[in-house]
Amino acid sequence: MTLPFRDINVQTASDAYIFTSPSSPNAPALAIDRPTGDIRLLDASLLSGKRVSRITSIAGILGVIQLRLGELLYDGCGGFGCEELVTDYGCEDKYIIVITKAQPVGRLRGHMVYKVVSTDILPLRERQVSDPDEDRFLNLLRGFIKPGPMYFSYSVDITNSFQRQAQQDAESPLWKRADDRFFWNRFIQSDLINFRNSGGRGQPAPQPNIDPYILPVIFGMLEIHPTTFKGTPLTIALISRRSRHRAGTRYFTRGLDDQGHAANYNETEQVVILNDHTTGLGGSSWQQQQKSSSLADGVGKEMQILSYVQTRGSVPAYWAEINTLKYTPKIQIRAIEAAYPAAKAHFDEQIRIYGDNYLVNLVNQKGREVPVKEAYEKVVEMLVSRPKEHVQGDQRTDEKFHTIETAEKKSQFDRLHYIYFDFHAETKGLQMHRAQLLIDRMREALVAQQYFRASVDSTPGNNNKTDGGRLDVRSLQTSVVRTNCMDCLDRTNVVQSMLARWTLDRMFIDLGLLARGSRFADEDAAFELMFRNMWADNADVVSNAYSGTGAMKTDLTRTGKRTKAGALQDGNVAVTRYCKNNFLDGPRQDAFDLFLGVYQPSVGGGLVFVDRRPVLIQAVPYIAAFGLFFVLMGMYSPRLPDAAVWPMRLFILFWTGVTGWALWFIFNNGMLYVNWPKLNPRPWATEGYHETISRVRKDKILGPLVARHERGLSVARYINAEEGKKRIE
Known part of the structure; x- marks a missing residue:
């Protein structure tokens, strides 16, 4: 090899x-x-x-x-x-x-x-x-x-889960196996x-x-912790692999593309390895590890590998959230029928790789997220042969659970199992423990799906240095839980950590490290703390890559309970996300597109980064800044005892009016001031720009000046936008 x-x-x-x-x-x-x-x-x-x-x-x-x-x-x-x-x-x-x-x-x-x-x-x-x-x-x-x-x-090969590694040809080059x-x-x-x-x-x-x-690299989160559980040495690792397809930032990359790739798609694998005595940074050769393993205490003397895989990804439909500087962007959803081929391609791949897919949807059933929830359900209903729906409610909510299963299995898409859970309604009032209801509801499916388990074949002839011994597979994971909320960040990570916890309890029971019915959290406080922090770190890394900030609700993941301090921190995260997603994410999206080859400068035009908005439009934020400066200067500048008061008051009132008008103009025409991607402009950004600039031309103050000095800039600016739109189509 x-x-x-x-x-x-x-x-x-x-x-x-x-x-x-x-x-x-x-x-x-x-x-x-x-x-x-x-x-x-x-x-x-x-x-x-x-x-x-x-x-x-x-x-x-x-x-x-x-x-x-x-x-x-x-x-x-x-x-x-x-x-x-x-x-x-x-x-x-x-x-x-x-x-x-x-x-x-x-x-x-x-x-x-x-x-x-x-x-x-x-x-x-x-x-x-x-x-x-x-x-x-x-x-x-x-x-x-x-x-x-x-x-x-x-x-x-860290691009593949241990289960997929066990099914590969270990003699092929590493990059070919990726x-x-x-x-x-x-x-x-x-x-x-x-x-x-x-x-x-x-x-x-x-x-x-x-x-x-040729060296393959993954993007995501990877932590490896050599530790002990109740005195038994083991290694626990958490790996989140981010897909290179449809990668990008929060508001500029949603839903599916035409090839069926989902935005913010991550595969997360939790790995437990027993009797691995080369886990230190210094380490030793694999042969030395095999010799030292004979001295190990605990469960057997052979190296054992157990892993559990989950996925997350954006709602599989054509949808977007359109930034207009408002805190809650407008949601735009295209016809479900148009998204059907892409959704079919997406789940065809998911079923081929993972088997049955349990689709856990955590978006809200009320308010602005409802269209996204309904779009997901329509997609599933179109894919399965004979959809059978079941809605369960209680005094808290009319729709605690909403499941869609097939009445009979005729096609591969009948291996989709949709489970809606009203996460926010159930956990309202810091009662995050009620999320356990979802795990209880899925218990039979979780038991049936199993997890991957293998031992390392150390028989003579198999202990070569290159692959460290072949994997002797004991059991395979037969299905996967695909979790999503709106961003696939905060709510998603909470539920994924709970699923990982449930499965880890099961692994330890099967290994004989826990009595049946026990939980590792009650047996080893140090291990519990390490587990919580590992999953909280995962939440922050995945969230930073997509939204530019750490995750929300990490107080629950790290401490096991929702706190007021955590809620305040979530408020800080929300404000930071608003600022970054509106004013900084354009260049971040351009960087994704450039590195991953979505945009290739060799086929694009020149001067792609030039701001071609009319100069007067560009000047409005500066007018607001200057106006605020003059207002503060007028209020706090020292004055002579005998100085007249009214001239200064009029000065302050005038600049207050100018500042107020400038801010009103900015937020009333927010499409013009969002920092959009320039390499692959989004179609809705192009359409929104033209609509907004047409409205500005009718403005009583700036309209005549803008119309007079545009010089055809809107057409020049969006040549690249149209090229990008054609590439997407």
Whole structure:
């Protein structure tokens, strides 16, 4: 089996970047030519006499990305005659993104897992002139990669659950085994993968020797805790893998795309490993672990792996929330019939991968969330053969539970089981313990779905270093719970942690660590605290990636009860989300689209980041700021004892009126002041802009001035929007 190189040196030359592995001197060197980006494999022994400017040690290659075509940057090619130069030399702006520092997180089954700590971007062409758009693209990439929680391993496939790992060919290269949904850097690895599959200039055949340079990375949350439970040593890990499909920010990415990919889709796996004695950061080899396992106390002497998988994802329909600077955006839902093919594709994949799907819906049954709830139910009714509905209510609510099952199983979509639970109504008044009603309702399904359990086959001939021993499967998880609320963040994480807790109790009972009917929370307080904090950390990481803030209701996850302090913290989170989602999320969405290949600058136009709103529209926030400044200056500036009062009062009243009008204008025309994505403008943003600007033209104060000075800017600004809309369609 071919594994990625653990150590790579980068030699920087004037004509190429050359990558070699010091620990594998006989392996071919990888050369990426400058400035063309052509990829070649070289005999490493022939590089000794090559002149290089510097040699750098890196942890891996994240990928290669092209930002602009040469034709858009002809000045950088020398001006006159540049067209010929572009044709001959492929004057492209490509960059190699390398991992310069990785931090060990812990060991899973003896394999070390790392977190990406720092990266560097290596240009293939030195630009002679500054290009504002190119600089903006680079800043987006750096700002996206730096805080992004990305993880990788050189020897174990963390893109796949342990159950899927057990069903794979362990001899294939690590990147080929990776789950395409969670192979986060798949797009920027395209150049290396294409060269591997079909070769390149001078090397037209497939090139399997490049496999060790291709390193799959996941985006999400990963914690590994070597610990004990009632004196029994074990390792517990939590892994949340975010899908690279339809990834983005909270209000700009909702529902499904045409391929059936759901927004904010995450697979979360809770793993328990017993008799794993290589869990420290130092660790030892797998063979040493097998020898030391004979000294273990507790349940057996063989390594045992138990895992439980859940998923979350946006409501599978075509819907959006449209920012207008109001606290609660307007919900827009397209016809369910239009979303049927996408929903069918989505659940076809979910059933193929996970088996039966229990669809837990936690949105509100009253207020603005009702259309989303109804859309989900209509989708399920269209998919199952003979939908059979059951509604249960009580004195708290008329619809505590709403289930949709099939009356008879005729198609694969009859493996969908819809369960609506009125989370907010049941937990109102800080009574979060009532969420346990959902677990009680699902008990039979949870018992039937099982969990994955395997032992490591340590028989002679199977204990090779590369895979650490084969998995001897004892039981498989046969279904999955797919949970959602509006954002798939706060309510979702509370319910997922409760499902994980219930299953962990069951695992410990099956292992003989707990008596039947007992709960681990009552047996080991330290383990309980660690479990709570691990799931609260998961809530914060998933929420930060989508909404820009930590999760709400984490006081319940961390302490086990809802508190007033936690409610106040939720208020702070809500205000922060409002500000970020309206004024900062546009560039964040652009960064997602750029890194994941949803937007490719090589096929886009120039000056995409220019603000083409009429100048007077852009000036209104500044007028409000200046007006507020003059009001405060007038109120708090010291005055002479004999100074007249009325002139200052009139001054303050005038600027108060100006400030009030400016704020009224901003919030009454909020579509013009939301920080929208510029690389792939949303169709509803385009439509809303045109509607709002048409209304502004009728404004008694600014209308005539705007109409006079627009100069066709609305058409110029939304050329890229229409291109983005066509790509989406």
